[in-house]
Amino acid sequence: MKEAEPNQGLVPGKKEILETRELISFYAHITPVLTCRSINALSGSKLFFKCENFQKAGAFKFRGAVNAVMRLSKKEASNGVATHSSGNHAQALSLASKLRGITARIVMPENASLVKVAAVESYGGIIRFCRPTLEDRETTLKEVIKESAAREIHPYNDYRIIAGQATAAAEFLEQISGLESIVVPVGGGGLLSGTILSARYFSSTVRIYGAEPEMANDAQESFRQKRFIPVKDPATVADGLRTSLGSLTFPIISGGAEDILTASEEGIILAMKIIWERMKVIVEPSAAVGLAVILENPDTFRGKRTGVILSGGNTDLSHLPWQIS
């Protein structure tokens, strides 16, 4: 398990998630829910897609990041924040920090895509490059924090982050009545654990499924074997889901998920293309894993009112996965 120091406190309660919704309402979008008749026909299910790809900075990650940043005391915020991330958390934390007027320092591997580097820079994040190993990322982050006295904001192993991500499902349950299931992609587990908490507090019936690439099925294994099993940088196309669960997210998922289901790489790319073609919305590969799981496990969702969180839309438009073969 990734040994980031968790922030103190208890698992977020109902009151905290309600307060978080109020706090982030000043900064984050209430994202729309779309439906698509042809994808319903294809899946045999009644699907509702929560478009977090339309969220600020292009992914649900902004919810957690802005909650974490805005809740820092003036003193805590005074030297800015820091994280290591090559993905959506980097952009989200940079934008949240810009809104608060503090500095975000982002450790990124030197092989990160130019698109992601440019996005972080466009939000004012200060990048420190490192070698592309987890060890070097962590060492470099420690150096950055030592030099700057910035506060670390971990991408998922932090209850403020989890409470922020929980607001997506809280909104979703208000927007669509009678949802029977919600399917959520799982990497580090911030979105999945937040969704489980909101389901517990705001619904008596909805079942929460994690959706994971077969090639990175550490969360499924951990969930089914009831012990933490890490993954080591799997090569799945769903680049947002290559991480292992955290010490704060695993217990919530273990106790609250209905199941964790997987999808093949081909299934993920196909689902992504279906969403682009039929819904005309841009999702990144990780965001397509929910639909991929539904299409590869049709019996579980047949005829059911099923919510899918389209987690993000940040993808390199000059390298689409269906063109690489």
Place this chain on the structure above:
Amino acid sequence: MKEAEPNQGLVPGKKEILETRELISFYAHITPVLTCRSINALSGSKLFFKCENFQKAGAFKFRGAVNAVMRLSKKEASNGVATHSSGNHAQALSLASKLRGITARIVMPENASLVKVAAVESYGGIIRFCRPTLEDRETTLKEVIKESAAREIHPYNDYRIIAGQATAAAEFLEQISGLESIVVPVGGGGLLSGTILSARYFSSTVRIYGAEPEMANDAQESFRQKRFIPVKDPATVADGLRTSLGSLTFPIISGGAEDILTASEEGIILAMKIIWERMKVIVEPSAAVGLAVILENPDTFRGKRTGVILSGGNTDLSHLPWQIS
């Protein structure tokens, strides 16, 4: 001027457009309006994007097609409908006919993209291929009509089509108050002339601009010289806007547009990429011409509440224009 026989009747009035809204409400989506802070910053304008790319069959064309098909008498509809089109009208007419339970016969050039052929077939349209010249398209359509006794539904030179397309702006003016301008792509002029009619009936102040590729600026020339000037298959990337105005659309545009502005090919591709990247929605090149015109004519729209109709989202995902260079 294309010599399709226009359908009889008068320019659609306010009452007819209201009735059309009611009729098509059973079939068409009320499409959402999106805003994007970063594109506002880029343009210096306050932009509202009406997402007709989310319309049934992926483009505004469905509004006109379903209105035309549903208004046919039982006798008129009995032998189905026919058109020649390699684009969105073909898909829209096929879907509208499927909903009415009649046959749509579509004449398409034999070099039409496989994606478009598959889309028409998926809606049940019956395709007859022809050589890719306007002459052969028209001759083949005449043959098809002679054989089948189908009713021709022209893509824009038809008042039922124009009334259908007018409903997009009628909705838009209800959704967003105080729009100062609306920018609409112009090919054959069905959407532009419909927008002009709705502006006249439902707003006292909004100005309507046509947006056209520089390489296919026949509508601009026709508008400015006040006489019809045709265009001959220009090679613009905006493949939906390669046609000339019609005998019914030109007079409405001539009398009611504020101006027709053009955008460069590079500007169209850039605007399309900006919409994909920033808004995470898929638009086809023709749908990006409105934003391209705004970005290339910033003084006209600076600080103004400006509506843009994103006309469609049907594009071949394996051939993106920024990858062809």
